Amino acid sequence: MRRGTTKGRSTPTRGRSGKARRWVHDLPARRRWSGCTAARPPYPTTGRFSKRTHPISSRARGSRRAGSNRYGRASRRTPQRAQLQTHSLAVNLPAVRHRSTSRERRQSGFPAPPTRLISATVLLAATGIAVAALIAYIHLRHQRDSAYTSFCNVGGVFDCDRVLTSSFSAVAGVPVAYLALIAYAGIAAMAVAARRTARPILAHGLVAGASACLVFSLYMAGISLFVLRAVCLLCSAWYLVAIATFAAVVAAALRWPRAPGRPPAVSPAALWGWIAAATVGVAALAAFTWPRGWLPAARHMSLEALRAMDPDFFDWYTSLPVVTPPAGGHLALGSPAAPVTIIEFSDFECAYCRQNHDLLKDLAARRPGQVGVYYRHFPLDASCNDAVRRTIHPRACRAAEAAECAAAQGRFAAMADALFEHQGELHEATFLRLAEQIGLDVAKFRRCMDEHQGLAKVVADARAGSELHVTSTPTLLINGRKVVGSLSRPGAYDVAVMIEAQSLGKAPR
Structure with missing residues (x-):
């Protein structure tokens, strides 16, 4: 048996002379590693990962030989340690190669998506x-406080509160802002996932979500312009975001990479199909959730017919308390000889009061000679209303004085319309400008405002409302029947007027 071997196994190399170490290096390659006969080096001797390129043996370049350390001496690594390193390399090398994803994704059929889009x-x-979170916050504030006025009420047609407090601001009882939060969160999640892999299902999901947001935004924009006749600045920003998102998603879908021999991820036909599906879905949603009202064509209906039309509303309305309405007030709408009288305690700076003013204006136009609307002041301003502990609308008292100064010249209704229309800009300069627009004597109007000639009437109306336990605006007395808030459901005022017309003897005049 050759020196240095025992039954086919080489003797340990530690403590040996340089000659013994040289003999170890002269062994064949299959017996070179740590003196083990059956052990193989932890790297392939040929191919891509040879000993010249292997990460562990990269230090052994040039004159160094495998199995020696950095000082040229024999390595003291045991066969167990060598096998452990060999196993770890076999596990980790494929994982390292998998991180170079650009080439492998092209080979696997899911290339890199258009990253910028x-x-x-x-x-x-x-x-x-x-934007949806901000709109949801404003909507929540309006639900908790009817006197709240948002920051985006610029004036004129630019009125966020009128849009966000309308019956169109919720779908099946769920605020539209909450639905938008879910939709845009889903689009963001799919876009983040698409940054890792360009799977076709992600492209279809993005196109479907962006199409739904775009069509629904166009629907809400039409409601705002043609039904509510108001523009919400936050909602307009929302619409622009929907348009830009749709454009970015469509551009990304048309540039979506595809593997060789596979069809495009989103074809033009599929794109138009998603748009058509979104249109049909929004149309169906509008048909089922459109605020329904009676708006009966008949001017008079019996109480039995009115009860059969909507039993819940009939029972609720007829169960409201009836009080003796106070005398006085300015006729704002309708006829003074009308059988049904509506006394409204209102605030010119209240968004719900403006909405209710428009509803009553439409009611008086639909039913001429049947209803008369009288306006009483109840500003939520502690400077002229003793019933208010904390000022909510700091310009409401001056706006009420402006209306009283216009009433001194016989133009109360015109000034009330102008003040509600410019609700977001109730300043002294605005009062003078509106007085000139409705044809008042501006000098007389300015003197009335400077001398606070209408303040006594404003204070008297507020005290009359306090005696009737009015705590919020608007509060209405329909033939003495006390309604807290606005009957914003379409047709509700028509039914209330017909109920009062059929039961004149039951309600105080």
Whole structure:
């Protein structure tokens, strides 16, 4: 048996002379590693990962030989340690190669997506989430406090509160802002997932979500312009985000990479199909959730017919308390000889009061000679209303004085319309400008405002409302029947007027 071997196994190399170590290096390659006969080196001797390129043996370049350390001496690694390193390399090397994803994704059929467009989609979706969260906050404030006025009431047709407090601001009882939060969160999640892999299902999901947001935004924009006749600045930003998101998603879908021999991820036909599906879905949603009202064509109906039309509303309305309405007030709408009298305690700076004013204006136009609307002041301003502990609308008292100064010249109704229309800009300069627009004597009007000639009437109306336990605006007395808030459901005022017309003897005049 050769020196240095025992039954086919080489003797340990530690403590040996340089000659013994040289003999170990002269062994064949299959017996070179740590003196083990059956052990193989932890690297392939040929191929891509040879000992010249192996990460562990990269130090052994040049004159160094495998199995020696950095000082040229024999390695003291045991066969168990060598096998452990060999096993770890076999496990980790494929994982390292998998991180180079660009080439492998092209080979696997899911190439890299258009990164810039996907990043733009993520940014736009985040913007949509921020705008939706702000609108949801305003909507929640309006639900908790009817006297709340948002910051985006610029004046004129630019009135966010009128849009966000309308019956169209919720779908099946769920605020539209909450639905937008869910939609844009879904788009953002799919866009983030698409940054990792360009799977076709993600492209279809993004196109479907962006199409739904775009069509629904166009629907809400039409409601705002043609039904509510008001523009919400926050909602307009929302609509622009929906348009930009749709454009970015469509551009990304048309540039979506595809593997060789596979069809496009989203074809033009599929794109138009998603748009058509979104249109049909929004149309069906509008048909089932449109605020329904009676708006009966008949001017008079029996109490039995009115009860059969909507039993819940009939029972609720007829169960309201009846009080003796106070005398006085300015005729704002309708006829003074009408059988049904509506006394409204209102505030010119209240968004719900403006909405109710428009509803009563439409009611008086539909039923001429049947209803007369009288206006009484109840500003939520502690400077002229003793019943208010904390000022909510700081310009409401001056607006009420402006209306009284216009009433001194016989133009109360015109000034009331102008004040509600310019609700977001109730300042002294605005009062003078509106007085000139409705044809008042501006000098007389200015003197009335400077001398506070209408303040006594405003204080008297507020005290009359306090005696009737009015705590919020608007509060109405329909032939003495006390209604807290606005009957915003379409047709509700028509039914209330017909109920009062059929039961004149039961309600105080």
